[in-house]
Amino acid sequence: MVLAKTDLAIAARYAPLAGDVGSRLFPVIQDEHARTVDVLLDLLEQSELLESEPTLQRSIRLRNPYVDPMSFIQADALERWRAGGREDEALERLLAQTVRGIARGLRNTG
Numbered sequence: 001m002v003l004a005k006t007d008l009a010i011a012a013r014y015a016p017l018a019g020d021v022g023s024r025l026f027p028v029i030q031d032e033h034a035r036t037v038d039v040l041l042d043l044l045e046q047s048e049l050l051e052s053e054p055t056l057q058r059s060i061r062l063r064n065p066y067v068d069p070m071s072f073i074q075a076d077a078l079e080r081w082r083a084g085g086r087e088d089e090a091l092e093r094l095l096a097q098t099v100r101g102i103a104r105g106l107r108n109t110g
Helices: 008-044 054-083 089-106
Strands: none
Touching (some): 054 089
16 A cells, blocks of 8 residues: 555655755665565566555545645745745744645555
């Protein structure tokens, strides 16, 4: 389920926020993700993640269009908040709201 919820395009937006470490590690994360998905699909003899759980698969697909924009807003707000010396209370509140929204949308506690 977690692999199916993973969106590497969104993760790519967060990676630069980690500086050099993000730049070095993100390609490794991408490779490991692909390798893990491939092994899991082979083990389960499936062609796509959650193939045997169509209701959960559909649920994830339906909520992504709502959660993804919050992730992009969060990455942008985090970048601006850091650039501003972490003193902008409005951006800090926005960040807290996006954390809650994303966690609720993904149905995880964060």
